[in-house]
Amino acid sequence: MKNSEEVISKSIMEILLVEDNEKDIELTLHALRGEHLGNQICVARDGEEALAYLVASESKLAAGTGALPKLILLDLKLPKVDGLQVLRQIKSNPVTRIIPVVILTSSKEDQDMVNSYHLGVNSYLQKPVNFEQFRKMVKDLGLYWLLVNQLPTTEALRTERAKVV
Amino acid sequence: MKSIKNESARRLRAQLAKVKGQLAESEATMKAIRSGEVDAIVVDGPKGSRIFTLQSPEEPYRILAERMNEGAATLTPEGTILFCNRRLAEMLEVPAEQLLGSSFIPFLRQQEQVGFTELVREALQDSVRCEGHLVREFSGPLPVQLSLSAIPFEESGQGICLVASDLSDRKRVEEATLRLGAIVNSSDDAIVGKTLEGIVTSWNGGAEKMYGYSAEEMIGQSVSKLIPAGGLDDFKAIIENVKQGKPVRQYDVVRVRKDGEEIHVSLVVSPIMEASGEVIGSSSIAHDISAYKRAEERVRKASRYTRSLIEASLDPLVTISRDGTITDVNESTEKVTGVSRQQLIGSDFSDYFTEPEKARSGYQQVFAQGFVTDYPLAIRHTSGKITDVLYNATVFRNEQGEIEGVFAAARDITARKQAEKARTRAEESLCKLNAELEQRVEERTAELAALNKELEAFNYAVAHDLRAPLRHIHGFAEILADEAAPNLDDAAKRHLETIRDSVQHMSQLLEDLLNLSRLGRQELRKQPCDLNELIGEVMAALKPEAKDREVEWRVAKLPFIEGDPGLTKQVLFNLLSNALKFTRPRHPAIIEIGQTTVEGEAVIFVRDNGVGFDMKYMDKLFGLFQRLHRQQDFEGTGVGLAIVQRIVNRHGGRVWAVSEVEKGATFYVRLNVCGVEKNQPAAAETAVQ
Numbered sequence: 080m081k082n083s084e085e086v087i088s089k090s091i092m093e094i095l096l097v098e099d100n101e102k103d104i105e106l107t108l109h110a111l112r113g114e115h116l117g118n119q120i121c122v123a124r125d126g127e128e129a130l131a132y133l134v135a136s137e138s139k140l141a142a143g144t145g146a147l148p149k150l151i152l153l154d155l156k157l158p159k160v161d162g163l164q165v166l167r168q169i170k171s172n173p174v175t176r177i178i179p180v181v182i183l184t185s186s187k188e189d190q191d192m193v194n195s196y197h198l199g200v201n202s203y204l205q206k207p208v209n210f211e212q213f214r215k216m217v218k219d220l221g222l223y224w225l226l227v228n229q230l231p232t233t234e235a236l237r238t239e240r241a242k243v244v
Numbered sequence: 245m246k247s248i249k250n251e252s253a254r255r256l257r258a259q260l261a262k263v264k265g266q267l268a269e270s271e272a273t274m275k276a277i278r279s280g281e282v283d284a285i286v287v288d289g290p291k292g293s294r295i296f297t298l299q300s301p302e303e304p305y306r307i308l309a310e311r312m313n314e315g316a317a318t319l320t321p322e323g324t325i326l327f328c329n330r331r332l333a334e335m336l337e338v339p340a341e342q343l344l345g346s347s348f349i350p351f352l353r354q355q356e357q358v359g360f361t362e363l364v365r366e367a368l369q370d371s372v373r374c375e376g377h378l379v380r381e382f383s384g385p386l387p388v389q390l391s392l393s394a395i396p397f398e399e400s401g402q403g404i405c406l407v408a409s410d411l412s413d414r415k416r417v418e419e420a421t422l423r424l425g426a427i428v429n430s431s432d433d434a435i436v437g438k439t440l441e442g443i444v445t446s447w448n449g450g451a452e453k454m455y456g457y458s459a460e461e462m463i464g465q466s467v468s469k470l471i472p473a474g475g476l477d478d479f480k481a482i483i484e485n486v487k488q489g490k491p492v493r494q495y496d497v498v499r500v501r502k503d504g505e506e507i508h509v510s511l512v513v514s515p516i517m518e519a520s521g522e523v524i525g526s527s528s529i530a531h532d533i534s535a536y537k538r539a540e541e542r543v544r545k546a547s548r549y550t551r552s553l554i555e556a557s558l559d560p561l562v563t564i565s566r567d568g569t570i571t572d573v574n575e576s577t578e579k580v581t582g583v584s585r586q587q588l589i590g591s592d593f594s595d596y597f598t599e600p601e602k603a604r605s606g607y608q609q610v611f612a613q614g615f616v617t618d619y620p621l622a623i624r625h626t627s628g629k630i631t632d633v634l635y636n637a638t639v640f641r642n643e644q645g646e647i648e649g650v651f652a653a654a655r656d657i658t659a660r661k662q663a664e665k666a667r668t669r670a671e672e673s674l675c676k677l678n679a680e681l682e683q684r685v686e687e688r689t690a691e692l693a694a695l696n697k698e699l700e701a702f703n704y705a706v707a708h709d710l711r712a713p714l715r716h717i718h719g720f721a722e723i724l725a726d727e728a729a730p731n732l733d734d735a736a737k738r739h740l741e742t743i744r745d746s747v748q749h750m751s752q753l754l755e756d757l758l759n760l761s762r763l764g765r766q767e768l769r770k771q772p773c774d775l776n777e778l779i780g781e782v783m784a785a786l787k788p789e790a791k792d793r794e795v796e797w798r799v800a801k802l803p804f805i806e807g808d809p810g811l812t813k814q815v816l817f818n819l820l821s822n823a824l825k826f827t828r829p830r831h832p833a834i835i836e837i838g839q840t841t842v843e844g845e846a847v848i849f850v851r852d853n854g855v856g857f858d859m860k861y862m863d864k865l866f867g868l869f870q871r872l873h874r875q876q877d878f879e880g881t882g883v884g885l886a887i888v889q890r891i892v893n894r895h896g897g898r899v900w901a902v903s904e905v906e907k908g909a910t911f912y913v914r915l916n917v918c919g920v921e922k923n924q925p926a927a928a929e930t931a932v933q
Binding site: 100102103106109155156184185186187188206207208209210211213 | 704709720748
């Protein structure tokens with residue numbers, strides 16, 4: 080749990096990357112760094128860790144000591160709690176529900192896609208084999224969700240959370 | 245007139261008185277003569293008195309006259325009896341004494357009396373003969389023949405000699421003959437008399453009717469014309485019998501009518517004999533028995549027919565009397581029992597069954613109820629072989645309606661029983677097989693489900709886990725190329741490029757494999773698809789590939805087909821992209837899409853003027869990962885046509901190709917065209933043109 084504590088201790092993370100494969104983590108971070116998004120990334124290496132991180136960030140939000148991540152990049156194949164399970168938890172929690180979740184996965188199985196959208200995923204992307212294409216995709220999605228897309232302020236979220244809970 | 249009358253009356257009275265006087269005198273004389281008191285009588289005639297004495301010269305004739313068998317008398321021309329013999333007196337039933345001197349005329353029937361007096365006058369000239377009847381006191385009139393002739397009297401001129409012959413016997417014979425003749429003539433039987441030579445001497449009405457010949461035609465002719473060819477021997481034999489006076493016999497023979505028709509007659513032939521006993525001919529009485537013969541023949545035929553039916557029956561048939569004795573059997577019964585007809589008839593019915601008691605109660609039931617239906621019994625053959633049968637039996641009655649016996653028909657059901665057994669066995673084994681099969685199917689289904697699951701897992705793994713390393717290789721090679729570029733020579737850079745190309749290819753292979761695998765599992769969503777629309781979409785998708793190339797598309801109007809739109813589009817995409825790929829060396833590339841008819845069925849085709857292929861590799865064309873061209877000439881994974889074939893097969897269609905190296909290729913796809921063979925086949929044809 081050393082890692083998760085380390086992650087949670089960081090104040091505001093813009094992106095939560097949920098990915099168990101070190102090589103994928105490195106390639107994703109490489110791509111994000113290329114777009115100068117690499118510094119604001121927190122990595123959870125399984126579903127359990129991801130959920131723990133979110134519980135912690137919610138507490139911080141309530142305490143006024145932190146904020147929720149602005150984007151979650153979620154792999155489907157994860158040890159312990161799998162990606163769809165994590166998605167369900169996120170979207171069934173009235174507070175975390177507002178966080179945009181993008182599935183980033185190797186498969187484009189119909190069933191996975193349908194299930195994901197059914198659970199309220201905001202976007203579904205298949206990682207291309209071609210790294211050039213992957214880099215472009217990561218750049219596009221980072222720009223879109225973190226710059227183009229508008230999200231409520233942390234203050235508004237906190238107020239909203241107080242009402243819901 | 246009156247005076248004349250009166251005068252003749254006076255004269256007649258005088259005459260009468262005279263005659264009476266003479267008569268009285270004659271009577272006295274006759275009496276005297278008879279009594280022997282006198283020897284002679286004197287009769288006064290016109291020529292004076294005449295004297296008749298017993299001792300007169302006529303004495304010998306008188307004696308003769310008395311002895312005669314005929315009645316005889318001498319009469320005066322007026323009819324007075326001067327003499328009569330005893331026979332005449334007997335005939336008249338009057339004593340001779342009384343007759344002498346009395347008139348003969350009143351002894352004749354009234355209606356004959358006038359004729360007689362005339363006859364007497366004639367007799368004075370010449371002898372005459374007539375028939376008449378003598379009136380008698382006690383008996384009826386006696387038929388007689390009267391012969392009259394004149395005899396001279398010595399003194400007083402002529403007298404009459406009368407001889408009366410009794411005709412009553414002859415008359416009786418004649419009457420009987422006449423009656424017999426009438427009987428013979430009116431008989432419907434043919435009564436024919438003939439000589440021993442066969443010459444017809446008499447031919448009655450019955451014969452005329454029966455044979456069609458009239459008496460005139462036949463009398464004097466040989467009877468042989470009635471005898472059919474081949475019947476003459478019989479005829480001769482009959483005649484021979486007759487000649488020998490053998491007893492009368494009855495013969496059934498065939499005779500030929502005048503019109504040629506053959507008739508059956510029953511013939512009775514009897515000899516005709518003379519008084520001496522000599523046979524002089526034969527008489528035959530023939531009775532037409534043709535109708536009887538025909539009826540008999542019909543009956544015989546009917547009975548023969550019935551019998552042959554009975555004998556021909558494969559079912560054992562028997563008749564049984566009330567006590568259970570077999571009275572008749574057919575051949576089948578002999579066969580099924582192994583016992584001969586002679587032995588069967590008269591034996592006990594129940595002897596031939598495995599359960600005699602049951603057999604007995606079976607026929608008793610028939611006698612009681614009138615019938616039994618499908619009564620099961622088993623017949624035992626002498627060899628021990630058992631035949632299972634079902635009996636159907638009914639009573640039969642005589643003409644009086646009394647039950648005479650039972651008619652029983654057995655139906656051999658051995659075959660049926662065996663069939664039933666076989667069927668039961670078959671059904672059992674079928675059930676067993678079915679159960680086994682079901683179990684096997686269940687097992688297989690479970691296995692298949694497990695396999696499917698495994699396959700899905702495999703696919704999932706391929707999709708995720710095999711792609712991930714490829715992604716990594718590609719990613720790090722790329723990063724390496726980026727970051728280490730300044731330190732790498734050209735060869736190293738080329739090697740990195742090769743790594744990335746290989747990864748790309750591997751990735752494409754994986755992609756295609758996954759697609760193919762998905763096709764096997766994906767459900768078909770069949771609906772009418774407009775091929776024109778799908779072709780449009782495919783061509784749009786291929787536009788980037790056709791870019792910078794000279795491509796001539798020739799697209800005919802295509803039909804609607806019944807199929808899964810997505811998969812059908814995949815087929816068209818693969819075929820068109822192939823065509824595009826293999827026409828790359830052509831300027832221009834010509835790609836033709838249209839519809840044609842092959843063996844009466846609508847077929848879509850895609851034709852190109854590309855590099856084509858050798859038909860000897862046809863079997864490899866649609867195989868997975870099979871390629872007919874080198875990778876450096878035409879890139880590919882060898883999956884595209886395998887996908888095409890799988891999709892077409894799943895639609896129940898067929899895909900094939902015709903090509904020649906360097907001369908292009910034509911791919912044919914038979915799909916389920918809407919409307920063809922259903923609504924408007926003609927319209928579909930027109931659409932092609």
